[in-house]
Amino acid sequence: MNEISILDIISPIMVGPSSSHTAGAVRIGLLVRNIYNKKIKKVKIILYNSYAKTGPGHGTDKGIIAGLLGFNVDDTIIKDIFNTPEASKLEYIIDWEESFTRHPNSVDFIFDDMTISAKSVGGGEIEVDRINDFSLSINGKYNVLVLVVKDKPSTLARIADIIQKNDINIASINCDRYARGKNTSCCIALDGDIKNSAIEEIKKEINPCLIRYINKLGQ
Amino acid sequence: MDIKTFQELKQTIKQTNKSIVQIAFELEENSSNLNKNELKKIAKKTLKAMKEAIYTGLSAKSETNGKMGGFDCNKQVEFYKNHPSVFGRLFEKIICYALATSEENARMGRIVACPTAGACGIVPSILISCFEEFDIDKEKQINSLLVAGLIGKIIAYKVKPAGATAGCQAECGTASAMAAGAMAYLFDYDIDIIINAAALAIKNILGLTCDPVRGFVEVPCIKRNPFLAIHAAVALELASAKIESVIPADEVIDAMEQTGALMSADLKENSKAGLAKTKTAIIMDKSCFTKKYYSELND
Ligand code: SF4
Numbered sequence: 001m002n003e004i005s006i007l008d009i010i011s012p013i014m015v016g017p018s019s020s021h022t023a024g025a026v027r028i029g030l031l032v033r034n035i036y037n038k039k040i041k042k043v044k045i046i047l048y049n050s051y052a053k054t055g056p057g058h059g060t061d062k063g064i065i066a067g068l069l070g071f072n073v074d075d076t077i078i079k080d081i082f083n084t085p086e087a088s089k090l091e092y093i094i095d096w097e098e099s100f101t102r103h104p105n106s107v108d109f110i111f112d113d114m115t116i117s118a119k120s121v122g123g124g125e126i127e128v129d130r131i132n133d134f135s136l137s138i139n140g141k142y143n144v145l146v147l148v149v150k151d152k153p154s155t156l157a158r159i160a161d162i163i164q165k166n167d168i169n170i171a172s173i174n175c176d177r178y179a180r181g182k183n184t185s186c187c188i189a190l191d192g193d194i195k196n197s198a199i200e201e202i203k204k205e206i207n208p209c210l211i212r213y214i215n216k217l218g219q
Numbered sequence: 220m221d222i223k224t225f226q227e228l229k230q231t232i233k234q235t236n237k238s239i240v241q242i243a244f245e246l247e248e249n250s251s252n253l254n255k256n257e258l259k260k261i262a263k264k265t266l267k268a269m270k271e272a273i274y275t276g277l278s279a280k281s282e283t284n285g286k287m288g289g290f291d292c293n294k295q296v297e298f299y300k301n302h303p304s305v306f307g308r309l310f311e312k313i314i315c316y317a318l319a320t321s322e323e324n325a326r327m328g329r330i331v332a333c334p335t336a337g338a339c340g341i342v343p344s345i346l347i348s349c350f351e352e353f354d355i356d357k358e359k360q361i362n363s364l365l366v367a368g369l370i371g372k373i374i375a376y377k378v379k380p381a382g383a384t385a386g387c388q389a390e391c392g393t394a395s396a397m398a399a400g401a402m403a404y405l406f407d408y409d410i411d412i413i414i415n416a417a418a419l420a421i422k423n424i425l426g427l428t429c430d431p432v433r434g435f436v437e438v439p440c441i442k443r444n445p446f447l448a449i450h451a452a453v454a455l456e457l458a459s460a461k462i463e464s465v466i467p468a469d470e471v472i473d474a475m476e477q478t479g480a481l482m483s484a485d486l487k488e489n490s491k492a493g494l495a496k497t498k499t500a501i502i503m504d505k506s507c508f509t510k511k512y513y514s515e516l517n518d
Contacts, residue, residue: 006368016324054434057285
């Protein structure tokens with residue numbers, strides 16, 4: 001993963017002032033929007049630590065809302081996002097907290113039916129590290145298949161088999177077992193784009209409690 | 220194929236007879252799956268964004284987001300109107316363009332992080348003012364951005380360009396080296412001088428801390444950008460006279476890595492020491508972390 005490209009160095013084109021606090025915040029908003037995957041009507045956002053302390057001066061709060069609304073990191077609307085008609089249709093509360101147990105740049109999104117946590121790890125790179133009770137790792141660089149399945153032997157192998165059959169390379173897999181014999185969350189990063197038919201096949205074969213396909217973020 | 224050190228770069232150029240630009244394009248075509256034309260398009264778009272940030276910033280005169288700046292570029296531009304710099308027009312432009320971009324960044328304007336948002340004024344101020352003053356053709360403009368990127372890429376293999384990793388030497392220092400090398404390319408100097416200019420720029424900025432007041436990318440970042448841009452110009456002046464860095468470029472980067480690792484975390488973007496903990500900074504910080512402060516900021 002140590003590959004650095006020339007384009008990485010001379011990018012992104014973004015709204016300032018900080019890649020982790022502004023561009024990272026927008027990217028977190030965009031990724032959470034992909035994960036939630038339906039119209040967001042109401043959300044409570046909690047910014048932690050450095051995100052709370054220096055967030056407003058860096059436009060972290062604006063960036064997060066802009067991302068949730070689907071605006072990209074280089075959109076000059078971000079500065080005035082709170083005054084846009086799009087934002088006025090969204091019911092949101094932003095809170096600020098200090099917590100020693102959380103990453104310096106972290107944030108929670110509390111929807112009525114889902115909780116998502118994310119952090120900004122530097123240089124605009126981000127990670128969603130929790131959905132509801134499951135810890136996982138989604139960085140927006142890969143298309144990701146997220147599943148919650150009954151913890152039974154060989155489930156993972158069967159899923160991997162279906163993905164492979166569809167000619168898609170698996171970049172990484174990480175799993176989190178909530179409690180033995182209960183549910184496991186599984187986060188499969190893919191090199192390509194998976195077909196709907198393959199997702200249907202997994203649904204039929206495995207009968208997961210939850211399956212969601214999350215597209216990577218654009219450049 | 221990948222190139223991870225300046226030594227490898229120099230060898231490849233000497234062995235294959237390819238130019239630094241050819242090598243930069245080939246490396247990028249390999250790693251990104253984009254072809255040369257697509258890469259050129261991205262570079263063109265990037266240069267356009269750099270120019271737009273400069274020209275927006277030059278005519279702006281409003282407070283930055285963290286309320287610690289936003290008027291310096293205007294002051295400098297107005298001053299030069301009646302007091303032209305004794306160092307000439309290029310010098311004026313470099314300083315004003317760097318200030319313009321950095322202030323625009325702190326105002327939540329659109330900039331190119333190059334390599335980071337905090338250091339966003341250094342490479343553009345050098346490139347764009349040279350393009351304008353020396354009438355550089357479009358092709359060469361694009362190439363110079365790739366040369367800058369290639370230098371940044373080689374440095375980033377050892378030291379991630381982030382204040383939190385290795386202090387400001389890794390952000391503004393890297394940007395300065397990129398600018399120095401790109402400028403050497405613009406003036407048709409050979410690979411030895413390009414690399415030497417980058418090495419000299421880094422060597423002179425080792426140990427630069429990252430201690431932004433109140434954690435915002437404003438103090439010292441905004442004023443640091445014109446300094447480090449001129450710093451790149453000095454590096455080129457020395458390198459083009461064939462003054463060599465006694466320590467080879469790759470070893471200078473090793474030194475930057477080690478210096479960054481030894482630097483206290485308090486001086487790496489945490490705002491727990493240095494300028495961020497001066498008497499004045501602490502007073503300024505007191506108003507922070509209150510509801511009133513947040514509501515004021517979002518007025
Ligand atoms: S002082 Fe820190 S935040 Fe400011 S430009 Fe340098 S590295 Fe970036």
